[in-house]
Amino acid sequence: MKKINDILSHIKNYPEFRKINTHETIQRFIEVLPLKLKKGIKFAYIKRQTLYFVLTHPVYKMEFEYNKSLINTLLKKSHIANIDEIKFFVTNIIERKEEKKEEEDYYKERSYGIFENNIKDEKLHKKFEQIREIIKSS
Numbered sequence: 674m675k676k677i678n679d680i681l682s683h684i685k686n687y688p689e690f691r692k693i694n695t696h697e698t699i700q701r702f703i704e705v706l707p708l709k710l711k712k713g714i715k716f717a718y719i720k721r722q723t724l725y726f727v728l729t730h731p732v733y734k735m736e737f738e739y740n741k742s743l744i745n746t747l748l749k750k751s752h753i754a755n756i757d758e759i760k761f762f763v764t765n766i767i768e769r770k771e772e773k774k775e776e777e778d779y780y781k782e783r784s785y786g787i788f789e790n791n792i793k794d795e796k797l798h799k800k801f802e803q804i805r806e807i808i809k810s811s
Contacts, residue, residue, distance in 0.1 A: 702748065705747055706747065719755075726762075
């Protein structure tokens with residue numbers, strides 16, 4: 674019986690899934706870039722033999738234009754086929770960071786605080802009594 678990794682790698686080689694392979698290749702290329710360039714990339718795609726980098730900020734566009742020769746050199750070394758030119762642009766969509774609303778766990782106490790406290794250690798005895806008072810006040 675074949676493992677799922679074998680099946681997926683076999684399916685991935687079909688021509689219908691060429692976009693998946695291209696996307697993986699682009700991701701690997703982005704990982705090769707220097708950190709100062711890599712962190713400015715939102716995503717990248719290929720269209721009509723042009724590799725487009727969608728950037729997060731206009732400052733990164735200037736940085737990419739400045740390092741265009743380095744990117745072309747890395748592109749040739751990574752053997753990504755059918756890419757004639759590289760273009761960079763900044764998105765006009767502003768990403769909003771969603772604040773996670775922390776909900777307080779609230780539940781109705783089902784206990785009435787009626788239990789025996791047979792603990793002989795004085796500190797633990799006091800702690801149990803404090804717990805009993807908290808339960809009764811709820």
